[in-house]
Amino acid sequence: TAEVLAEGQFGGLFVVQRYRQRRDGTVSFGAHNVFGFDQQNGLVTMHQFDSMGFVPMSPATGTWKGGELALERSSPRGSARVTYNFDDIDTYRMKLQFKPTSSNAWQDMVSGLYRRVSPSTINGF
Numbered sequence: 144t145a146e147v148l149a150e151g152q153f154g155g156l157f158v159v160q161r162y163r164q165r166r167d168g169t170v171s172f173g174a175h176n177v178f179g180f181d182q183q184n185g186l187v188t189m190h191q192f193d194s195m196g197f198v199p200m201s202p203a204t205g206t207w208k209g210g211e212l213a214l215e216r217s218s219p220r221g222s223a224r225v226t227y228n229f230d231d232i233d234t235y236r237m238k239l240q241f242k243p244t245s246s247n248a249w250q251d252m253v254s255g256l257y258r259r260v261s262p263s264t265i266n267g268f
Contacts, residue, residue: 147257156180189214189225220244233259 149160157179164172174193181188181204188202197218203225205214210229215222221243228236235257240249 145255145257187212187214221246224249 145162145164147160147162149158151157152159157177160174160176160178162172162174162176163170172194174191176192177190179188179190180186184204186204186206188204190202191199199216200218201216203214203216203223205212212227212229213224214226215224217223221241224240224242226238230236236255237257238254239252241252242249
């Protein structure tokens with residue numbers, strides 16, 4: 144089970160997203176993502192900080208195509224790709240894929256369907 148809390152910050156210039164995944168009632172993974180827009184290059188940016196502890200050298204970058212936002216980032220370990228598909232104003236799907244440096248194939252890592260709920264139902268954020 145996962146929970147996400149996202150809110151606009153700094154006059155709506157950035158979106159700060161907090162993510163929490165639970166297994167057997169215990170938080171097993173957490174992340175803070177900061178989404179912005181690189182006006183000079185016309186790219187959406189995502190800086191991610193998570194409980195795994197890998198500090199990215201640069202943000203993931205990508206573009207919108209209709210209701211889909213696709214972002215990619217590379218490191219010495221490989222490439223990561225995350226896609227967000229917005230089905231409607233209250234629902235989106237997310238998929239995270241990874242491609243190791245020694246491979247040409249993307250591997251599905253995590254996927255989920257997220258629905259808007261009342262903020263009061265998200266405890267402890």
